Amino acid sequence: MKRKQNLLGLLFASPWIIGFLVFTLYPIIASLFFSFTEYHVTLPPKWVGFANYAKLFKDQLFLKGLINTAWYTIGLVPIGLVLAITLALLLVQPLRERYFYRSMIYLPTIVPVYAFATIALWFFSPYYGLVNGLLSFLGINGPMWLNDEKWVKFTIVLISQWGVGGATLIFMAAINDIPKELYEAAMLDGANKWKMFWKITLPLISPATLYYMITATIGALQIFDLPQIMTGGGPANASLSYVMYLYRHAFSYMNMGIASAMAWILFLISLVLVIIIFKTSARWAFYGTSR
């Protein structure tokens, strides 16, 4: 009986287990091996030790991509967090037409990034775009946005905020899960809305915050679509992201050894960041008495 159960369980789970072995576990190990080789796909890999890693840390573009990606992450994660929580708080207020706002704010998240990238490129066009057109009405001389080395990363972070609807939904669900009695009790004690937000709402949505921090950080480290389509990394490589440079090594130069080394460096960076987020979350994430 027990044996039959084991067999059945394994059988039902086998699609994922096979997929995991072939498409995840083997690739992780293989890319670690490739990262120590010179490998151009057509010829078998040739062992070179740490040469790829050494080469990368002397490569100006690699360092540029790494620093750019750090800036993307530092911009995307906190701005998205504040915006998503703020919008979620507004969207749970008892307005009759709140479903309309929810739909309109969520809609851009299902529009493909490759389509939105072309729209945003024209929307933020320095001379003919609507943004600078509207700014000029206010007497503001708008920046060059994506065409300016100093502005391009911020502009991409800004454009990414049109996709904040997904995180907003998660925070909305978390806020709706908070028992109303807590607010009633706090009201009786004379707490104001500001205090209730910091003492009740924020601690009680912290599991959603933890989920957001992890997924948003990993997503930001891998930013690719928007800069690839809108700027191709320019101007002067100011928007070149880490994965864009990795992609170039792998699929433009067919240099799988260097690309694999880059993949593993990214893997280690995300692993360290996830561990840091988890470790510090013990201090700020609050799990209710339900567990």
Add this chain to the structure above:
Amino acid sequence: MRKHNILYLNSVRFILIAVTIVYMLPFLWMLSTSLKADQDLYAFPPVLIPIPPVFSNYIQALNYFPFMRYFANSLIISVGTVVGTLISCPLVAYSFSKIKWWGRDFFFYIMIGTIMLPFAVTMIPQFIIFQKLGWLNTFLPLIVPSFFGMPLYIFLIRQFFQTIPDELLDAARVDGASEFKIYLKVMLPLAKPVLFLISLFTFIGSWNNYLGPLIYLTDESKYPLALGLPQFLNRYGTHWNWMMAAATMAIIPSIILFIFTQKYLIEGIKLSGIKG
């Protein structure tokens, strides 16, 4: 209702209207540009409502932009991925929730861990596997992995399965039904709402995937919209009215899908699915 309450709600309303306008603005600008004559494109101050609207931009875009072929390719890839996901994910979720077996928790936690794995780490060896199989420049590398389950969706279905009482299954087991029959006849019908939601997520995810097609497809006749639209940008980038007509046509399928499913998309995510 007290007076300051109305004031409070109206200020919330005011902010939300402003935010909604900002979120819609790029799309209105796209629509407006797609109907502009060439000379209006570079007008200053910008023309918001083109008079008369130039609908021929759409015909021009269709002349230079094989929309129907890209659309059909996107559809084949997305439907294939949904089929794969629907076959594999509930099966694995069933094993992780309703069968007690050795190693279940071990595999489950590994699976959760892989959700956090950056795609870049597995991308290159996966490419080499598909190259060795001779699948480059076909839809197979984009579709076949879905038949091996998607961790996040397996997790979400599992959360749903766990809410179904074991007694229901035990009754069927006593009647002598095989485990697969119970899965097929009892579990799957009950799971319709979550399966619908997963199909929707999978479809949108596949339709919107850019990096996958970029890696695997080189032949233009195989391009989905994800590659066709940026290519249009590279070739006819100065014809912004054609470009925005093409963009409008490219996002219409997503908008239509959204209109019909927004209720599920927006109400579908319950935090209980995330907390674990």
